Each structure stands twice: as structure tokens, then as C-alpha cells.
Amino acid sequence: MRLGKTYRKGGFMNEKVKSGSRNVAIVGPYLSGKTTLLESLLFVTGAISRKGSVKDSNTVGDSAAESRDRHMSVEVSAASTEYNGIRFTFIDCPGSVEFAQETYNALMGVDAAIVVCEPIRERVLTLAPLFKFLDDWEIPHLVFVNKMDRANIHVLETLHALKAVSSRPLVAHQYPIMQGEQLTGFIDMVSEQAYQYHPGAPADPIPFPESLKEEEHIARAEMLEALANFDDHLLEELLEDIEPPQEEILKDLKMELGADLVVPVFFGVAEQDYGVRPLLEALLREAPEPEATAQRRLKNIKGDTALAQVLKTFYTPQGGKLSLVRVWRGKLTDGIVLNGIRTGGIYRLMGQQQQFVNEVDAGEIVALSRLEGIKTGDTISTEQQAAIKLPKAAQLEPVYALAITPEKRNDEVKLSAAITKLLEEDCSLAWEQHGDTHEVILWGQGEIHLQVTLDRLRRKYNLPMTTHLPQVPYKETIRKTVASVHGRYKHQSGGHGQFGDVFLDIKPLPRGTGFNFNETIVGGVVPKQYIPGVEMGVREFLTHGPLGFPMVDLAVTLTNGSYHNVDSSEQAFKQAARLAMQTGIPQAEPTLLEPILRVEVTTPSEFTSKVLQLLSGRRGQILGYEGRNDWQGWDNVSAYLPQAEMQNFIVELRSLTLGVGSFHWEYDHLQEVPEKLAERVIHSNGNGGNGNSK
Incomplete structure (x- = not known):
């Protein structure tokens, strides 16, 4: 070859390599073929003698039982191999958005990433969050367009679609040679040498196909122009119509890839090993060495x-x-x-x-x-008191929940320790013991995420669980004031009896106030030592109002009463207060309240109208929407949404937005439930339901 490089079939190999290792993450959307690519990389480098398949559940990646049950990655898998004297550690990362935390954590430790995708225009948008993460952290990355035997768009259209979701310029490192729907070879865009693929063997040089000359020229010109944006000398050569030396192009590719300034694009069919060897050669030649990554981090x-x-x-x-x-x-x-x-x-x-x-x-x-x-x-x-804390990926907020209970009651004591270990494995999980509903609630990134977690509880810790949707923590309040509600408790059973007599005023308070207790006793008609008993009786009643839920936003005032010198006690006045509340609250027109959350939905702009419809259809109150900061072509939609409508919200949102929509939520206020819905909730609760409206 003209460069004085050592030639290998399928590409170039740099004779001088600074470091003996490379760490590369394999990332991309669900079903793009990441695990298949890992299998091919291991096979081509001789780490395995026979390739497994995801379908047969015998791949090196996806080795966890939960992955094989579902034929999908649910956690990262590491595999080490050697190629041309360099040790590669590949990290195969899950593609499902529900396991994105695994991917983000792993990316913090690699030198480069291979972004695997399919040549399907409709699925390219799913790469946007991943590209954003890589660019925010300046992680060098290449794109491997897999499954080229199933392409539904032209090569240049594929490149155009990819460029639309990347903030860094994409440059075609090779141009695929197609025969009908089959990938048969590629053109190296640096040397403009064409190669033909062979099953189970490296590619061979072939004459340049004249039919692709115009298309390849367009893609190569775009590559050189993108590189010239960061190299004045190359720009001068292009302006003067001087063909730049291949050494210069390769040097620019290495420098600009290492600085996350450009994204080289490769094409192949991992299942047939097509494109895998050129990809490996590029990683050897152009991916940053660990020393460079460490210097940056x-x-x-x-x-x-x-x-x-x-x-x-x-x-x-x-x-x-x-x-x-x-x-x-x-x-x-x-x-x-x-x-x-x-x-x-x-x-x-x-x-x-x-x-x-x-x-x-x-x-x-x-x-x-x-x-x-x-x-x-x-x-x-090695420093015991080390104060160094390297940056780490932000923890994703949970968006889906299930209430869990051990199938065996005796297992409740083991549950906390097991969940603690699960949270160490997967920090995108969370759990809580809900103060109002007294449920153990497991939070995660989606339905599949929580099902995988439940499988692990059963397999690893012998803790099978029953699950149900979490109860909505409804509350009650009152609409009108009731004055001088009388409650008298009188009980005689030999010896000292029990006597308490109170008059209470009950009135509603503004939303969010909670509960206030006051007394306006004069003349000692209720001795001071018995007044705490009155308050205690009122508070106990409020824990379970007439509609079946805790009561809030009301004030109770003790205004009058009477006592007996011998038979009165704090306990008797507590009972008298309860009786007064039982009489007065129904007269005060109790009504049901539901928690309202403020949600911030992030979505590609092309789906904003559908998101607005989704929110409105779930009784949401739209507050507005605007462009998302630092996310071109994305919107933030703000709304109030009843918590009762949130349970499967993430499932429907992802369905509408190709899986990339997400949301942040926080509790905002309580609001009256519409009358017809309130009737259903009260009926469900009264008949042993869990208080959910859906």
C-alpha cells in the first residue's frame, strides 16, 4: 500500500501502538444487535471458537438467567480478548430504555463506544438520548450500522437521518457495497479501495465499482469537509483541490475521534461477521488509548x-x-x-x-x-481517607411502581436485606414503606425492569413475591362548618364509671393546611388534664374518615363540655370526642381528595401534540410547553396530573415516542375528586379494594 502501513485484509494496521489495552462499550437501542456484534468480535479475535446466538441463549453476553429468559440484555456483560497484541475489554450494554442506568454507568469507564443501530429511519430517533449522553461526557464513539441486509433506506439517507440526531458531525468511514438487499463489501473512504466480504474470512481487495463513484464521492467529500473544520492545513488542501495524504486523514480521524469532535460511521452485518474486522482495525488505529482517557478524566x-x-x-x-x-x-x-x-x-x-x-x-x-x-x-x-470522588452518571428517577409482599409471611424479615443488595446491583431501583398505605413499594424504570428485579428476588434470594398496583393515597376533607356538635360518653360497670362530655366546632381549612385543634374552654367545664384526651380522640378519628381515608384540612375547636368529679378521665373524654366527630363529620359534607402531581414531560417535538392529548386524556391540566434547553428538536411539557392516572403513564408515553419520552414528577397539591369517580373509589375501598381509580 502507498502509505507504508502494514496492510491487513479489510483495512490498515498501525505498526506502532502506544498502549496494550482498549476498553470499548457496545451500546445502542433494543434489538439493534449489540450482543450479536460482541459474539462476532470475540469470534474474529479468536476468544471463542464458535459463535452463540441470542435466540439459542448461548452467547457470552446476556449470560444472566433473566437475560436469557427474555432474549434481551438486562445488565452489562464484560468480555476480554486480544487482537494484534492489544487487550480489548468489551462491555455489552442493555438497549432497553428501562436499563439505561446500566449503560450510563458503564460508559463512565470506557475509552470509546460503538453505537450499534439499524438502517431503519423510524428507529434512528431512539439514538438521540444516547448521543446526548456521550457528547455531554465527551466520550469518543463510532457508529456501526448493523443489519445492512435488512436496510429499508439508501446509505446516504441513513447518514442524513443519523446526522439529524447527533450534535457531532458524522463521517462515513466506509461506504457499503450492496447487491440488491445483500451487503457484499465496502469501500474504505480513506484509501478509496474497495473490498469484497467472504463468509468466515477477511475481505479481499476488488476493483472500485464505477456505479458507486458518484455516491461515494459525495460521502467522502462530506467526511473531508467535516475533518477540515478542525484542521486548517487540510482545509487549505481542499480549497486548492489538493488530494490530502492518507496519513493526514487517518491522523485527523484519530485526533478528532479522541476529542469527540467527529463520529465515524461503519456498516456491516454482525451475524455474518461482515464489517467486524474493519471496525476492529479502526479501534486499534483510531480509538484513544487508556492513557489519553485517564488524562482527560x-x-x-x-x-x-x-x-x-x-x-x-x-x-x-x-x-x-x-x-x-x-x-x-x-x-x-x-x-x-x-x-x-x-x-x-x-x-x-x-x-x-x-x-x-x-x-x-x-x-x-x-x-x-x-x-x-x-x-x-x-x-x-489505596488511600484509606481518600477524598477523591470521580464524576459518575446521574441516577435516573424512578417512573413505575409495584407494591410487593412476600408469598410467605416469614420471609418479610429477609426482604430488606435482599432489596439492599439489589439496589447495590442496580441503583435505578428504589423502595419505600409508604406511610399512608403501609405498603412496601418497589420503584423502577418500567414494567420489565421490575419484573426482572422480582425474578432476581426469587432466584437469588428465594423470595417469591405477590404484587399489585400501589394504592393511591386519597384523603378526605369537609366542605362546610358544623357548630356545637355534642359527644357524651357515659359508662357504668360497678365501681368507678366513665364520663366525658364535649361540644366541638368543626370547620374546613384552606387546602394544604392540614389539621388544627384549639380549645376555648372557660370556667373549667372541662378540666385541663382532660383536654389532651379530647385532641387524641379527634386525631384518632381523622386517621379513617367516613369515606375510608385519612382526613385533612379541617379545624376542630373544643368549646364546651362537662365532667364528673369521680367518673371522668382522659380516656372518657377521648371517647366522647370520637362520638362527637362521628356525629359532626357527616354533617360537614365530607368529600374525597386525590394527590395531584406536577409533571415535566420531555419529548421530541414531533410527538408533542400526542403527549398533550395523552395528558388531557388522563385528566391532566396542561400548564404549557417550551423547547428543551440544549436539546434541539425536543420540548418540555408541564402539567398537573392526578396520581391515580400515573401508574401506566410511562408505558403509554414510551409507546407514543418510540421509547425516548420521559418525565420528572413531584407532589404538588390535593384536589377534590370528580363526583362520579369519587363514587367508584369509595365503593372500591368499601368493598376491600385498594383505592385505585383505574
Whole structure:
């Protein structure tokens, strides 16, 4: 070849490689073929002798039982291999939006990412949140357009669609050669050499196909123009119609990829290994070395002690706790003490298989055992009192909930410890013991996410659960004032009797006030020592009003009463107060209140009208919408939405927005339930229902 490079079939290989390792995440939407690509990468590099398939549940990635049950990734999988003297650690990340936290955590520790997608225009939009995350963190990334044998749009249309969702310019690194619907080869856009694919073997050089000359020229010109935006010398050459040397183009690709300024695009069919070898060669030649990534991530962090960060936590049935870590600085040795904790071992991973190693240098991703008390995202160091905290991915807010109960009552004591471990593995989960409904509520990112979590509870901890939709924490209040409600409790049963006699005024308060108790007793008609009993009786009644729910936003005033020198007691006045409330509250026109949430929905602008309809159809009150800051082509929609309408809101929102819509919510206020709906809720509650309106 003209460059003086060592030529390999399918591309170039740089003879001088600075570092002996690369860490690469494989990311992309659900069903784009990420696990299949990992299998192909491992096969081509000789790490496995036979490829598995997702359908047959025998791949290196997706090795967890929950993944194989569903034929989809539900957690990250790591696999190490060697290629041309370089150790690659690939991190296969879930594609479902419900497991995005796993992906974001893993991306914090890699040198580059391969974004896998399909050549289907309608699905390109699903890449937007991922591109945004990569660019916000300046993580170098390449695009691998997979399943080119199923393309439904032209190559240039594919590139145009991808450019519309990326804030960084995309540059075609190769141009696919198609024969009908079949991918048969590619043109290297640097050398303009064409190659033909062969099943199970590297590609061979072939003459340039004249029929693609015009299309390839357009794509190559766009690539060079994009690179020239960051290289004045290249810009001068293009302006003077000078063909730039290939060494210069490759150098620009490496520098600008490493700085996350451009995104090279590759095409292939991972199932047939087509495009995988050129992709590997590009990772060898152009992906940033671990030293460059560490220099960027550890900017302004001084010191020379060993430093690492946890990307993922696993609890394995056999080996206990494993922490997948990126070593940023120094060397880790077997038994090293990190954050005051002695590690149990160092392992390279190949799916669920573990290979013990005595030591690893900076730049590698390995698993450490027995880092008790260390969570995903934590920074670990040989300094026991280390104050260094490396940045970590933001924790996603939960958007879907189920109330859970152990099938066996005796298992309730084990539930808290098991959930604590699950939260260490997956920080996008949350749980609470609800104060009003007394339910244990498990929160997550969607229905499948919580079903996977319940499967883990059953498999790992032998804790099968029953589930139901969480109860809506309805409240009651009153509409009108009732004065001088009388309550008398008189009981005689031999010896001292019980006597209490009170008059209460009951009136509504403004929404959100809560409850107030006052007394205007004069002349000692109710002795002071008995007044706390009156308040206690009133408060106990309010925990369960006549409609079946706690009461709020009312004031009760003790105005009068009488007592008996011998038979009166605090307990008797407590009972008298309850009797007065039982008489007075029904007269005060009790009404049902529901919690109203303020929601902020984020959606691509093309779906905004559908989101507005969705909110309105769920009794939402639209407050307005505006463009989303720093998200071109996206909107934020603000609304009030009853909590009763929220349970499956995320499911329908994702269905309307190709899975990319999301929302933030917070409690705002209580509001009266419409009369017909209130009747259904009260009827459901009175007949043993859970208080849900849906």
C-alpha cells in the first residue's frame, strides 16, 4: 500500500501502538444487535471458537438467567480478548430504555463506544438520548450500522437521518457495497479501495465499482469537509483541490475521534461477521488509548496512588459480590486494600466466566471480589481517607411502581436485606414503606425492569413475591362548618364509671393546611388534664374518615363540655370526642381528595401534540410547553396530573415516542375528586379494594 502501513485484509494496521489495552462499550437501542456484534468480535479475535446466538441463549453476553429468559440484555456483560497484541475489554450494554442506568454507568469507564443501530429511519430517533449522553461526557464513539441486509433506506439517507440526531458531525468511514438487499463489501473512504466480504474470512481487495463513484464521492467529500473544520492545513488542501495524504486523514480521524469532535460511521452485518474486522482495525488505529482517557478524566486530580471506579456491582450465586472497576491510575495487586477494604481477588471476565490474575495495570477493566460496602459509581483508592470522588452518571428517577409482599409471611424479615443488595446491583431501583398505605413499594424504570428485579428476588434470594398496583393515597376533607356538635360518653360497670362530655366546632381549612385543634374552654367545664384526651380522640378519628381515608384540612375547636368529679378521665373524654366527630363529620359534607402531581414531560417535538392529548386524556391540566434547553428538536411539557392516572403513564408515553419520552414528577397539591369517580373509589375501598381509580 502507498502509505507504508502494514496492510491487513479489510483495512490498515498501525505498526506502532502506544498502549496494550482498549476498553470499548457496545451500546445502542433494543434489538439493534449489540450482543450479536460482541459474539462476532470475540469470534474474529479468536476468544471463542464458535459463535452463540441470542435466540439459542448461548452467547457470552446476556449470560444472566433473566437475560436469557427474555432474549434481551438486562445488565452489562464484560468480555476480554486480544487482537494484534492489544487487550480489548468489551462491555455489552442493555438497549432497553428501562436499563439505561446500566449503560450510563458503564460508559463512565470506557475509552470509546460503538453505537450499534439499524438502517431503519423510524428507529434512528431512539439514538438521540444516547448521543446526548456521550457528547455531554465527551466520550469518543463510532457508529456501526448493523443489519445492512435488512436496510429499508439508501446509505446516504441513513447518514442524513443519523446526522439529524447527533450534535457531532458524522463521517462515513466506509461506504457499503450492496447487491440488491445483500451487503457484499465496502469501500474504505480513506484509501478509496474497495473490498469484497467472504463468509468466515477477511475481505479481499476488488476493483472500485464505477456505479458507486458518484455516491461515494459525495460521502467522502462530506467526511473531508467535516475533518477540515478542525484542521486548517487540510482545509487549505481542499480549497486548492489538493488530494490530502492518507496519513493526514487517518491522523485527523484519530485526533478528532479522541476529542469527540467527529463520529465515524461503519456498516456491516454482525451475524455474518461482515464489517467486524474493519471496525476492529479502526479501534486499534483510531480509538484513544487508556492513557489519553485517564488524562482527560483525571484532569486536576493530583497524586500517584492507585485509583479506580466501580462501573457495575454483581452478586453471583457462587462467588458473592463482584465489582467491575476501571483502573484509572496505578497498579492493582491481589489482596490490595482499597478504601480500607481488603479485596478478595482480581478477575478478567468473559461473560459469567472469571479468569484470576495477580495484578493489573492502569487502563484495564477487571472485576474485584468482596468490596463490601462499596457501591456502583464509587471511587476506590489505596488511600484509606481518600477524598477523591470521580464524576459518575446521574441516577435516573424512578417512573413505575409495584407494591410487593412476600408469598410467605416469614420471609418479610429477609426482604430488606435482599432489596439492599439489589439496589447495590442496580441503583435505578428504589423502595419505600409508604406511610399512608403501609405498603412496601418497589420503584423502577418500567414494567420489565421490575419484573426482572422480582425474578432476581426469587432466584437469588428465594423470595417469591405477590404484587399489585400501589394504592393511591386519597384523603378526605369537609366542605362546610358544623357548630356545637355534642359527644357524651357515659359508662357504668360497678365501681368507678366513665364520663366525658364535649361540644366541638368543626370547620374546613384552606387546602394544604392540614389539621388544627384549639380549645376555648372557660370556667373549667372541662378540666385541663382532660383536654389532651379530647385532641387524641379527634386525631384518632381523622386517621379513617367516613369515606375510608385519612382526613385533612379541617379545624376542630373544643368549646364546651362537662365532667364528673369521680367518673371522668382522659380516656372518657377521648371517647366522647370520637362520638362527637362521628356525629359532626357527616354533617360537614365530607368529600374525597386525590394527590395531584406536577409533571415535566420531555419529548421530541414531533410527538408533542400526542403527549398533550395523552395528558388531557388522563385528566391532566396542561400548564404549557417550551423547547428543551440544549436539546434541539425536543420540548418540555408541564402539567398537573392526578396520581391515580400515573401508574401506566410511562408505558403509554414510551409507546407514543418510540421509547425516548420521559418525565420528572413531584407532589404538588390535593384536589377534590370528580363526583362520579369519587363514587367508584369509595365503593372500591368499601368493598376491600385498594383505592385505585383505574
